[in-house]
Amino acid sequence: MKNPSIQTSDWIDEYQNGVRYGLAGKVLLDEASPFQQITIIESLRYGKGLLLDRCWMTAERQEKHYHECLVHPALCSAQQVNRVLIIGGGDGGTARQCLRYKDIKHLDMVEIDKRVIEISQQYLPSIGEGVWTDPRFHLHIKDGISWAANAQSNSYDVIIVDGSDPTGPATGLFNKTFFKNCRRILKPGGIFATQSESPEAFPQIHMDIVRILREVFDFADPLYGCVPMYPSGWWSWSFASMQSPLYLQPLSSRAADISKECEIWSIRWQKGAFQTMPAFIERELKK
Ligand code: SPD
Numbered sequence: 001m002k003n004p005s006i007q008t009s010d011w012i013d014e015y016q017n018g019v020r021y022g023l024a025g026k027v028l029l030d031e032a033s034p035f036q037q038i039t040i041i042e043s044l045r046y047g048k049g050l051l052l053d054r055c056w057m058t059a060e061r062q063e064k065h066y067h068e069c070l071v072h073p074a075l076c077s078a079q080q081v082n083r084v085l086i087i088g089g090g091d092g093g094t095a096r097q098c099l100r101y102k103d104i105k106h107l108d109m110v111e112i113d114k115r116v117i118e119i120s121q122q123y124l125p126s127i128g129e130g131v132w133t134d135p136r137f138h139l140h141i142k143d144g145i146s147w148a149a150n151a152q153s154n155s156y157d158v159i160i161v162d163g164s165d166p167t168g169p170a171t172g173l174f175n176k177t178f179f180k181n182c183r184r185i186l187k188p189g190g191i192f193a194t195q196s197e198s199p200e201a202f203p204q205i206h207m208d209i210v211r212i213l214r215e216v217f218d219f220a221d222p223l224y225g226c227v228p229m230y231p232s233g234w235w236s237w238s239f240a241s242m243q244s245p246l247y248l249q250p251l252s253s254r255a256a257d258i259s260k261e262c263e264i265w266s267i268r269w270q271k272g273a274f275q276t277m278p279a280f281i282e283r284e285l286k287k
Contacts, residue, residue, distance in 0.1 A: 012041045014055050016201055016231045021056065023049065023229065028123065033115035035169045040123045046229060048123050050091055052116070052164045056229045063093045063127050065227045068265035069273070070162060070193055070237050071097035072258060073223060076250035076267075079189025080157045082106065087144030087173065089162035090116030092128020098160070099134050100258060107137050108156075110144045112169055117141075145172040148181035155185050161194035166205055174209055179216040183242070191247050196222055196238040199281050201231035207284055210238055219245040222281075223273040225264065248274060 013022035025043035032038075039051040047060030058066065071094055075081050082105045086094050090111040098107055111117055117139070120128060131137050140147065144161070159182050163170035172178055173194070182192050196209040199222075206222070213220035217240035227235040239247035250267050259266040277285075 012039075012043070012049075012051070014051070014231060019201075019231070021229070021231050023059075025049070029119065031115065031119070033113050035113045036164075038113075038115055038119055040119060049229070050116075050120065050124060053168050055165050056231075057164060058091050058093060058124070058127060059229060060124060060126055062227065062229055063091075064263040065225065066195070066230075066235070067093040067097045068262050069223065069225045069235075070094060070160060070195055072255070072262070072265045073237070073239055073247050073250065073270050074158050074160060074191040074193040075101055076255045076258065076270075077247045078158045078191040079246070080187070081254075083156050084108070084158045084160070085110070085147075085151075085156045085185075087147065087159070087161045087163065088112075088170065089160070091120040091124055092117075092131050094160055094162040095131040095137060096127065096129050098158075099131055099136065100261075101254070103254075104136055107134075108140060108147075109137065110140045110142050110147045112141070112143050114141045145178055148178060148185060151181075151185040153184050154187050157187050157190045159186055159190070159192045161192075163195070165197070174205075174212075176212050176216060179212055179240075183216055183240075186242070188242055189246065190241065192217065192240040193247075194238055196236045198230060198232045198234050199224065199236055199278055200234045203281065203284075206236055207281060210285060213238055213240045216240070218242045221245060221247070221274055222277065223270065224276045224278075225269075225273055 013020040023043040029040040046062045049059030050057040086109040163173040166174045197206045220240035222238045
């Protein structure tokens with residue numbers, strides 16, 4: 001196919017291990033917060049997008065590929081969804097998918113960097129939409145690691161970690177101590193969910209996350225999908241629970257309304273996505 005001429009001044013790239021993952025576009029804002037470098041771009045293909053420390057986080061016309069896959073396998077499968085905790089998620093996309101569930105009565109979102117929220121509200125309003133004023137939504141500008149360490153035991157039905165990559169402010173969101181606290185504050189019929197990086201671009205980090213979750217929880221499994229703007233495009237999210245692998249059994253009563261408006265997620269997609277573990281990961285995880 002003929003390559004159409006690109007009507008833009010620049011390319012914005014994430015560099016990882018000798019590969020660059022880029023979008024044609026221009027930088028609208030580049031600012032250092034106390035925690036990280038925050039960049040907003042206008043891209044040709046996916047609209048406005050957000051990078052943290054020069055790594056892709058989200059974009060207006062691609063955020064559903066990521067947020068639907070992180071949220072719905074957990075929220076459609078937990079025994080109850082009255083109280084939900086999001087750690088990270090400053091662009092508001094994870095909270096928006098959560099608040100589509102009428103049964104949620106209370107949602108705590110704990111984001112360490114106030115500037116990510118303010119900048120997302122200003123440049124990416126369609127990603128958070130109405131969450132910022134929803135009476136069920138409670139925003140805490142705090143450290144999610146301390147929040148998990150200090151929250152009451154058995155206090156959440158679902159915990160979702162929407163952190164950035166395991167460098168910089170998100171490093172502590174991927175270790176055993178943090179996961180143990182998440183298990184402690186999760187109710188028995190609850191589900192824990194986290195983004196778990198790319199099996200192709202970051203296989204070791206990905207497998208470490210799954211292994212630690214399996215040590216801490218009774219059940220944990222990764223699910224694989226595609227977020228084209230992320231390194232390699234091949235991405236994963238991991239889910240964990242106690243007593244049984246609840247996340248493998250989405251409730252059709254809860255899913256029906258949700259999947260009607262989804263771009264990627266459906267019960268069918270979810271069932272398949274849990275089965276697509278690449279052979280080399282399966283072999284490694286058995287060791
Ligand atoms: N390298 C991408 C890691 C994705 C982390 N979260 C994205 C934030 C979207 N709410």
